Amino acid sequence: MKILVAYVSMSGSTEEISELIVEGIEAAGHSAERIHIEEEGLEAKALAAYDGILIGSYTYGNGDLPYEMDDFYDDLNDVELAHTTFAVFGSCDSAYEIYGGAVDTLEKKLIDCGSVQLQSSLKVELAPMGEEMEACRQYGRQFAERLHETKTTQQK
Numbered sequence: 001m002k003i004l005v006a007y008v009s010m011s012g013s014t015e016e017i018s019e020l021i022v023e024g025i026e027a028a029g030h031s032a033e034r035i036h037i038e039e040e041g042l043e044a045k046a047l048a049a050y051d052g053i054l055i056g057s058y059t060y061g062n063g064d065l066p067y068e069m070d071d072f073y074d075d076l077n078d079v080e081l082a083h084t085t086f087a088v089f090g091s092c093d094s095a096y097e098i099y100g101g102a103v104d105t106l107e108k109k110l111i112d113c114g115s116v117q118l119q120s121s122l123k124v125e126l127a128p129m130g131e132e133m134e135a136c137r138q139y140g141r142q143f144a145e146r147l148h149e150t151k152t153t154q155q156k
């Protein structure tokens, strides 16, 4: 079972969420590859090699995707992701009118690519603190458990 956690983060909050999600996946007895898209690069077509894809992004501008996501997002137009499952997460700020718009944009795009949404998106207000940290771990754990369940059912 291959799980990818790929994200962009300007000031570190989405990165923190990604770390907590991976902790949760590991607590469920699975592992995940974690990629910082801007630093390490990620080709959209590489997503097809994973069973579960977790994409994280903060929101910029007026509910927009950050510029570091532009190429990756455009390349998703040519990618077919049936047989994969996904979820989207991101740090957001309720001081802005369109709360976590980038998360919603990515969610729609992955659905268009044919990927199956395993759970609702996770929007976290700025940096995760206290109970929110546990909620992020739980999000990762639940994703891994649901994915495992889906794969086991398919094999029967």
Ligand SMILES: Cc1cc2nc3c(=O)[nH]c(=O)nc-3n(C[C@H](O)[C@H](O)[C@H](O)COP(=O)(O)O)c2cc1C
Binding pocket: 008, 009, 010, 011, 012, 013, 014, 015, 057, 058, 059, 060, 061, 062, 063, 064, 091, 092, 093, 094, 096, 097, 098, 099, 100, 101, 125, 126, 127
């Ligand atoms: C210029 C600018 C525009 C922003 N626009 C939005 C927005 O429209 N919606 C939103 O939820 N957050 C918005 N944010 C807030 C960031 O998404 C938020 O600070 C987030 O915690 C950054 O995550 P990061 O630490 O992973 O970079 C904006 C931030 C900046 C600096």
